[in-house]
Amino acid sequence: MAIDLQSAITLGTRRYIAPTVVVVLLLATFSGYIWSEYRALLKEKDVLAENRKAFNDERLLFEKYRADTAIEFNSKKSELERREFAIQQLELINKERLASLKETAGEYKLALEGLRQKQVSVSESQRMREAEREISKLMSEFSAMGINLNESLKCGDYEFRAKFNAAKAKYTEIYSLAQAYGLTERYQSFFFHNGQHVYSACED
Numbered sequence: 001m002a003i004d005l006q007s008a009i010t011l012g013t014r015r016y017i018a019p020t021v022v023v024v025l026l027l028a029t030f031s032g033y034i035w036s037e038y039r040a041l042l043k044e045k046d047v048l049a050e051n052r053k054a055f056n057d058e059r060l061l062f063e064k065y066r067a068d069t070a071i072e073f074n075s076k077k078s079e080l081e082r083r084e085f086a087i088q089q090l091e092l093i094n095k096e097r098l099a100s101l102k103e104t105a106g107e108y109k110l111a112l113e114g115l116r117q118k119q120v121s122v123s124e125s126q127r128m129r130e131a132e133r134e135i136s137k138l139m140s141e142f143s144a145m146g147i148n149l150n151e152s153l154k155c156g157d158y159e160f161r162a163k164f165n166a167a168k169a170k171y172t173e174i175y176s177l178a179q180a181y182g183l184t185e186r187y188q189s190f191f192f193h194n195g196q197h198v199y200s201a202c203e204d
Contacts, residue, residue, distance in 0.1 A: 034105045041098050048091055055083060131181040135174055139190060142170045149196035168196065 147167035
């Protein structure tokens, strides 16, 4: 069965870069999760800042009227101290979580950058060499079939027809792979001498 250009590109992509792309996607997904958590923590920090402002405003108001009664003053003071301590603890936790998240985000950023550098190291010339080796192998397999695609088919010779179709499919596979990597000019002689130039119905 013939393999078209799109299939050849898809096969080449799966063979040489699919594992790397999977890792890149996983790292990118986790980076998105980290960024989402980071923004949530920043929002929580803003809420805490508002609570801090509200607390400070209330404390100032309280200090204006603390002379009302000593009992009320002491009770309110205890409540404010408790609330201040709780806010301080929450602020500390928020700060620690932000620092930890920034550190983790930095680590994954470095990991992603390292992965990108590895991708760059797989140069175009290396991929070309792989494609050339594959084309050479397929060309040898085609030659071993010993089929001339311009030879007339005998209507009743089903065995030869099967071999002819297999050789034609192999030729199309070679051409599609060469076209996918821009190598048709390099193998122009092979395509010219082995391509099907005569199309006719079978002969009795």
